[in-house]
Amino acid sequence: MDLKEKLVILADSAKYDASCSSSGSKRKGDSIGNTAYSGICHSFASDGRCISLLKILLTNCCIYDCKYCLNRRSNNIKRAIFTPEEICTITINFYKRNYIEGLFLSSGIIKNPDYTMNLIIETVYLLRNKYHFGGYIHAKAIPGANKNLLNKLGNLVDRLSANVELPTEKGLKLLAPNKSSDKVTEIMSYVNNNRSTKFVPAGQSTQMIIGATDETDLDIMNKSENMYNRYKLKRVFYSAYIPVNKDKLLPSINTPPLIRENRLYQADWLLRYYNFKVDDILDKNNPNFNLLLDPKCDWALRHLDEFPKEINKCSYFDLLKIPGIGVTCAKRIISSRKYFSIDFKDLKKIGVVLKRAKYFITCNGKYFISNSNFKKDFIEYNLLLEDNNSNNSSGKQMSLF
Ligand code: SF4
Structure with a gap:
């Protein structure tokens, strides 16, 4: 099999892994490439997946048989395996042609976790030391592999994910019985305890498949919050379950739950940048996100007693709770109001999304909507109408009723 054919197979097999994003590392030097611009080097395809890295598998052969995975042992698909040298050749060629700025390398498990990790290490070692590639590398750590191997790999790459x-x-247990969450958290714990400017400098991330099993959004967000707190993950990636296999243990759906995936990303953003806790946005009575409204609007409507908030007086963290106000706008509001009293027209200039915020705020005691319309039904109807008019996140028009 020639290199091009392998590339087609192994790039295609890698597309279901959403856990890559090139950011957070600062290596510069005499080597080819650098990661200094990695914060802006990633871009996303129309389906939301990262495309600026060369994203490939070392092999799509696997000894495991995870029910949801295209590469599982029991599937009759074309298999291929790169040699470490082949991956280096492709990476350097693509880099020199400006197609990519880095590499995302994952793999099926061949023989055993240690054997697979050794091949990944050999590849990255060659890239760094023989080809002097200084660009961004994100590699997959194989759960169950020896700690020494994890240590070696962590010293060669920018980001690791398990x-x-x-x-x-x-x-x-149901869908991937060869895997255990303990082996994954062992990796996370090791990386977190040893992270430095040399060891996994861009931090670690992980991926969760959404909708293959029956967990609620509350279960998923609790898991994410726990991993952010305990292992200081940079990102949790949520990947809507894509039905590629037939199996009675898998849900019978035809299309991936993309709106749900989007809600989880929005909620994840609230945890990481808006000072929300999972308990604020979901609970046992509301264990799943509203698919019609984003989590912040949904939360605000369920907590109308905390609104309206007075723009000229409320704290930074209260500003962040207002739909339509993000981190940048909240900072601008705080600094602007030192000099003048903010009115609705100023909020537009500041960048506030007034079509959302106007229902939840007062400026100098004045409502944008009439006081008598400060009611859940009225606000909810109008927010849905706005969303419907400007197409919702699925790209489709959604019925209000
Ligand atoms: S370990 Fe499971 S998910 Fe990973 S490649 Fe093998 S079968 Fe697929």
Whole structure:
């Protein structure tokens, strides 16, 4: 099999892994490429997946048989395996042609976790030391591999990820019985305890498949919050379950739950940048996100007693709770109001999304909407109408009723 054919197979097999994003590392030097601009080097295809890195598998052969995975042992698909030298050749050629700025390297498990990790290490070692590639490298750590190997790999790459795959141990037992969340958290813990400017400088991430098992959004967000707190993950990636296999243990859906995936990303953003806790946005009575409204609007409507907030007086963290106001706008509001009293027209200039914020605020005691319309039904109807008019996140028009 020639190199091009391998590339087609192994790039295609890698597309289901959403856990890559090139950011957060600062290596510069005499080597080819650098990661200094990695914060802006990633871009996303129309389906939301990162495309600026060369994203490939070392092999799509696998000794495991995870029910949801195209590359599982029992599938009759074309298999291929790169040699470490082949991956280096492709990476350097693509880099020199300006097609990519880095590499995302994952792999099926061949023989055993240690054997697979050794091949990944050999590849990255050659790239760094023989080809002097200084660009961004994100590699997959193989759960169950020896700690020494993890240590070696961590000293060669920018980012490591070990995928939790499914939010609960119960889900793993059902669909991926060869995996255990303990082995993944061992990696996360090791990386977190040893992270430095040389060891995994861009931090670690993970991926969860959404909708393959019956966990609620509350279960998923609790898992994410726990991993952010305990292992200081940079990102949790949520990947809507794509039905590529037939199996009675898998849900019978035809299309991936993309709106749900989007809601989880929005909620994840609230945890990381808006000072929300999972308990604020979901609870046992509301364990799943509203698919019609984004989590912040949904939360605000369920907590109308905390609104309206007075723009000229409320704290930075209260500003962040207002739909339509993000981190940048909240900072601008705080600094502007030192000099003048902010009115609705100023908010537009500041960048506030007034079509959302106007229902939840007052400026100098004045409502944008009439006081008598400060009611859940009225606000909800109008927010849905706005969303419907400007197409919702799925790209489709959604019925209001
Ligand atoms: S370990 Fe499971 S998810 Fe990963 S490649 Fe093998 S079968 Fe697929």
